Amino acid sequence: MRSPLFNVLPVVLSVILLVHAPASGRAETPPVITLEAAIEMATRNNLNYQAARAQKEISQAQITTAKARLNPMLVSDNGIAEKTYRLGLQQTLELGGKRKKRIAVAETQNQITETTTKARFLELRTGVRKAYTELYTAMERQKAYEDIVETTQRLLSIAQKRETMGDIPKVDVLGAQIAFANSKNDHQTAFYQVVSARNQLSALLFQPLTPEQLLAAPPSFAQEALLTVPPPKAGQPLQASLTESALNLSLLIEQALKIRPELQENRLNEVLTRQRLALAKSNRIPNLNLSAGPDLVAEPGQRRLNVYVIGALDIPVFNRQQGPIEEESARQRQLQLTQQALRNQITYEVINAHTAFIASQQRLKRYETELLPDAERIVKLAQLSFREGKSSILTPINAQQAFINTRLGYMQAIRDHQDAISDLEKAIGTGL
Template structure:
């Protein structure tokens, strides 16, 4: 009976463990990107700004509204103007005629601004995905670090077991056991630290779609796959098609049109009017024709013209600075990308394997009494350092790759 109960308990424990593993939520980079694009508040703000510029563009194309007016004179006075008998009534229709191509220039300016705002949405999207991808890579690296530290913790405890057995057999000094216990304690502390780092990185990723509590346990990413980077010229060739580059050009074009618009505003607009007049007591009737325009004696829009010219110069300088910034940034990131690629490749193909083999040999040699404890401890420490170095190199490789992909992104 007890035997059957034990078997049942073991079966249920195994089933519960299997179910928990099968239900573990694994977040992939593609799924994370979809969440970010669907729920990011920053992206929605950029889209709202584009809608704002669209409204300005629509508004800029309208003609001025006509003015319909009515007035009456010579009423409610004294003597002959008493009452309504001597009333002179005027019915007038006036229309402002914009001169100097103001409406067309206004429409062109806002059109450039609207197109720049639409590209601003693409820029915001790419920047957001770049930040998310790098945060995701940080999480993957933290996950790998946690896995490695767990293995290191397990190795430290296995070493402690071997040393304890040797101490009990009287083959080594108890001092070695104390050293092994210190190594286990340090491994436990490191494990807790790395676990906290992993949880923090998990929370930072989930914050991109507005969640404070992550709904996933781990992430899926081909972290150990690397390939040779393209040449720098291959990345620089895409810079002129980058949304941020084209957005700056459109803003510069809008500023140039704004200069033309401010100049046109110095040209007076003409108001034409037509009307009809009646005199009640004489029964006379007639048409009213008129035209008016302001005389540009004092205000010729000089200040706004100078302001628009200064803004154009600022945007031209800003565009030149953007060119230099993107090119220099691409070159610097590409150098770091190449360095991390060669570093990762070298660690994987030579150093890591050699360190692992050295540790295995020293561990076996220590068990057999061929090596000292310090030899095994030194090879163990070297292996741990190289594994950590390898993860950091891969993390740097994928992060720089994400940044270069952002800089070489093009407009759809």
């Protein structure tokens, strides 16, 4: 006879499988994207940036080309009448260190390519930050208009009931209806702004974002913590983390003058110009062409086998590389002037970005600590006053509109602050 345990066991196993099995019909919530995750995604996926990075492979190939040596040539010189036959090799020997100087030029060009790639990364980072902030604030604006639609609809319903009871005039109901219609119109506009901002960020990420995709609030920096960092002493190395010293103006300028890609590229171009000048001067030294091989004389009675060696040198009479030497010398003077101009420009870019950063930080803090709490408090008081019959329906509607305008101003302050961070990053030449 079968034990009762065998009758219960299948049921128990079925329950366990149902409990631990994943819910097939349950929709998974997309993970929240952070700003740094979006930048990393764009760095990995953005084909325009990848195309800029591919220039590195071209530069490496140019180094390989510069290292290549000239191939020998097979030569044959036969005299039928004299019955002489020559078969040998001809090799051009580069004199004056031309190959070494050519390799140095190619390697410096490779370093310039790396600097250009860094500049492209900063541009991509700035673009992603602005597009990310635009989408985040657009989504917050949409939420704000959803709130005002819900609030005005609720106030309109209350006003219609109170107008039926004779507590308020018809004109207040009409005012509430107009406010409700305007809020729906603003909400629709905000919806299309979200769609446009999402498409803009998706284009930079080279990855479509779904309407359900949520964004984390873009990070900001605490002004008080940043101001506490003292400037470095003479000879002391710069700090690795700029987020700890983002408001130290003297340090920022010093850092920018060392790492800005434009300055680095200009310095490398100065080095490249000197190397090209050295290469042009070495090109004045002619190359040596050597030919050697067996020399066979097949005349009857005079058969003999000799060896021939022939050397040839260009005579630098007309072309002594005057043009390339003058060109590189003039370019060297131009780059020196450009370097001085760039240092002056970058210094004031850092000063302006630093000032805008502090101003945006203070404005953002004022919204968070004063304006938003006060506006929210006024809304609650206005709604209470209307419910108690102490004011008309327009009082809470106007208070709600003022609160929404304050929230929109706060969204604009977030955008301005993120733009200030981007400008400061660009001015310094690295991410904060």
